[in-house]
Amino acid sequence: MATDASSKFQKPDLIQMTQPQEYRSEIVAEAHDGLHFSQLMIAGSVAGMVEHMAMFPVDTVKTQMQALGSCPIRSVSVKLALKSILRSDGLKGLYRGIGAMGLGAGPAHAVYFSVYELCKNNFSGGNPNNSASS
Template sequence: MVTDASPLLTHDGLEFCQYMAAGSIAGSIEHMAMFPVDTLKTRMQAMTGLDPGHHGGVRRALGSILKLEGPSGLYRGIAAMGLGAGPAHAVYFSVYEICKEKFSGGNRNNPAAHAASGVCATIASDGVMTPMDVVKQRLQLKSSPYKGVWDCVKKVLKEEGAGALYASYRTTVVMNAPFTAVHFATYEAVKRGLTELSPVNSEEDERVVVHATAGAVSGVAAAAVTTPLDVVKTQLQCQGVCGCDKLCSSSIGDVIESVIKKEGYRGLMRGCLPRMLFHAPAAAICWSSYEASKSFFLRF
């Protein structure tokens, strides 16, 4: 039996490996369920000019994919997401829980601690996820030249070098730091508010609807705030592939300037709607799965 003195035990009564398992389960379920919406977002953000999947919005982008590629076109790259999402979310949630315990100072309702813990979690998990995210997005593009995950990895390494797999890491961290700060702080605040409106006997009795609602609200808020940086990330990861512009610089400021020059400020909000449509249910699914997994481990 693990005692309270064990360094593996956190405030919720779970061990580090259990947080990793719960996070891995939650992340895999979330991304697999919402992958078609993520494909729409990537198509809309990657291309500039007169790409038919961009200027008609979500409906036209969806219609274009279904007409030209069939339903399978919405799932290109899902294997890369499957390989990356589990390990990345295992790191994500375990780091979050450990940091939340250390930063909270005994105050479970400390929004600053939740936000700071989220930032630490994303810095760690993005190091795991970024290479597979690059592969995933390149496979999602229209007329992608890659046959699959490993073909993409081999060609990128051969033609562009290992650095290409991490070209967007800085942008991803800069985007995800405020994303997770807003996401976790909003999630904890909304969850607390909903629990107070409808009191339960104990924290273990928290209903799935509370986690799902809090997750959806936090997902929408964080997605809306960080869409411009997500556009930059997609441009960096897909540059030079399938007609996407080859960028002269990986500087966030230079990419933003390039997008504004071509399309104006509205170009920075490309894919905002599918991004919010992705993150609302995705966050609801992820948090519900994560909390359910934690409850399972607590019981057994």
């Protein structure tokens, strides 16, 4: 059932191009994304800290909901948990403990990012088209 379609797609009026004189096949550029190990660690650290600090108030409300919801008599809503935090500690209650969390998230994400990139490069063999590099 298969037919040969090669004759339909050949145009005799096209000119074959040759490689330019300055082309050297033995010179191969090594692919590099421009980030070194220390830069990966800094990028991971900053990204982790920003992400955790931005989501810290949401985590605080979630934790308050879990603490208030441990009583089986009543259900807890986001509004009730937020009202409880604001009543007891004010607006700064949403951010209590953010420093300790930021200090822990920085090193953890620095290691995660750098090890991830190193493993990705090692498993893919340096080939960005390899499925192991994604």
